[in-house]
Amino acid sequence: MDWRTKLLNPTPRARRDYASLATPVYRGSTVVFEDQSSVKDSWDQADNGYSYGLYGTPTALELAARLSDIEGAHRTLIVPGGQAAIALVYFAYCTAGSHALVPHSAYGPNKEMAEGILRGLGIEVEAYDPLIGESIRTLIRDNTALIWCESPGSVTMEIQDVPAIADAAHARGVAVALDNTYAAGVMFDAFAHGVDVSMQALTKYVGGHSDLLLGSVSARDGAAFEKLGPVYRQLGLAVSPDDCSLALRGLQTLPVRLAHLEASTLQVAHSLADRSEIEAVFHPALPTCPGHATWQRDFSGSTSVFSILFKESVTPAQVENFIEALELFHIGLSWGGVHSLAVVYPRLERPGKDYSGRLVRLNIGLEQPDDLIVDLARAFAAIG
Ligand SMILES: *Cc1c(COP(=O)(O)O)cnc(C)c1O
Helix, strand or coil, rough: CCCCHHCCCCCCCCCCCCCCCCCCCCCCCCCCCCCHHCCCCCCCCHHHCCCCCCHHHHHHHHHHHHHHHCCCCEEEEEEHHHHHHHHHHHHHHHCCCEEEECCCCHHHHHHHHHHHHHHCCEEEEEEECCCCHHHHHHHHCCCCEEEEECCCCCCCCCCCCCHHHHHHHHHHCEEEEEEECCCCCCCCHHHHCCCEEEEEEECCCCCCCCCCCCCCEEEHHHHHHHHHHHHHHHHHCCCHHHHHHHHHHHHHHHHHHHHHHHHHHHHHHHHHEEEEEEEEEEEECCCCCCCHHHHHEECCCCCEEEEEEECCCHHHHHHHHHHHHHCCCCEEECCCCCCCCCEEECCCCCCCECCCCCCEEECCCCCCCHHHHHHHHHHCCCCC
């Protein structure tokens, strides 16, 4: 054999029994088959065997299986980000003429997709009060195909009565999807509370270090998985094995990080509750958070993100001074990593409420909370 041909047809030399504790990074688009009769082309490789890298390498499938285990799902699909996970759920459940319900407090790009791509395709997405509970039944129509929950809500942190919404939905044969990113898929048991499809941005707590973008979509049962799979395939939601490898590493320290973040975040949130500049602290474990009693009933803990609402007497310019006086808190979007973050929302309206320029979302990182509290006190002093 010519040496050039030999480079492409090597005899593998390294022993194959390297028992690392870490899952290898499997790169690969093509997988080869033993013979023509064993060629297959299935998006469901966990059940049917490997067919093509687009539907996950072993690194991605290992991550999916571990998430399924801790969430109590039937199966999980790994996708390029949390927003891709949201898109997959919409397209799996909604077609032209469908009606869907999404809380006012949902993640911004979820609502943007509702008003943008989905509306263009003839799918009507209606916003509802996140605290509606079982009264959601009055909004369900014959063509309602999907009800989204997100609890707590993005930025305004409303805790939803997911079991009541799921009961009302299931009475009419409607599927319930949950954005379970805040709870990292574990602090709220989606399937025990009646959810059919639970997604999360692995970008946040599973990744945990602000260095990857991934999402997951977990199905309660085979029926939900069969609805998601073909759309997952048609949208071509391939993920990088390197990112999956980082997420697998992140999973190993998730419990330690979450425990530490919960304690630090509570300490910081409590330190802000009595400040004269603050109207309310929206942290699920504080009674000032809308839906706090539901959080006590349904969640096993809280995590690292919460919001503070300045009093109306504090001007938007003063809130900006506050943000810019912070030294340990970086100004940035996203959350769930090791660094503390702060960001103000210049335009933030909810029905009957205008929080524009007054609401600051904080993400607490792994810095010592006493240092963060000193930093915040310095920023309050800088308000003027
Ligand atoms: C960040 C986030 C997403 C989107 O995740 P990406 O990985 O950034 O696409 C979705 N939902 C919630 C609640 C989020 O906070």
